[in-house]
């Protein structure tokens with residue numbers, strides 16, 4: 001089946017609803033309807049999407065400018081929007097190499113827009129499921145030198161791996177394959193009341209009955225377990241809105257960056 005044949009317009013898809021919340025145009029009526037219903041349950045959800053993208057910008061800026069990382073593996077890419085990983089990285093380091101990975105057929109059809117990086121660098125797209133980390137590593141190795149540090153970006157993606165042991169094992173497989181000096185950048189929704197996560201309970205229940213793929217939230221301890229074995233950079237595990245930034249308000253989405261010692 002081609003990417004276009006796999007696209008369903010009768011059920012909301014996460015990549016397109018996320019695009020809707022970010023103010024994009026690459027979504028269908030069913031995505032906007034579900035996006036609006038979720039917003040009624042969790043009025044801050046649009047703010048979560050914007051804060052997550054702003055975290056991406058700050059994290060990639062830190063990784064390229066301060067940590068000197070030149071290779072990025074961005075899993076759960078989403079539809080192209082402003083300031084995609086390769087644009088942020090290559091503004092700082094034109095020779096940065098980026099591999100994007102997503103399993104949504106509509107992201108695949110828009111991938112060309114992601115493959116327009118600086119001529120000194122390389123940008124590639126892999127159509128793969130995060131549950132196949134070995135396949136992802138094999139494909140990424142065609143573009144990235146896995147003997148040199150890689151920033152693995154997993155923003156808003158482990159929440160679609162419902163089993164926490166499986167999610168941990170995916171992270172471990174990826175991070176075991178990259179050397180010291182590699183980083184893991186993570187964001188993940190939570191129900192923690194400290195971040196106003198109560199709104200996610202009804203929103204996620206509605207999502208799981210009406211949209212795809214199914215989603216889960218995680219608490220601080222589970223989120224922290226994904227970073228086991230890594231040195232978690234300052235300011236630690238915080239609302240992604242507050243990572244190296246002083247926001248007007250926080251969002252119910254954890255964010256952190258860890259470095260492989």
Ligand SMILES: C[S@@+](CC[C@H](N)C(=O)[O-])C[C@H]1O[C@@H](n2cnc3c(N)ncnc32)[C@H](O)[C@@H]1O
Nearest residue numbers: 015018076077078102103104129130155156160
């Ligand atoms: C919430 S969006 C996040 C997009 C981007 N990382 C960001 O932070 O703005 C999650 C993305 O993960 C993708 N995704 C969901 N489940 C996936 C899976 N099993 N394998 C690969 N990608 C997946 C969706 O298609 C969507 O594009």
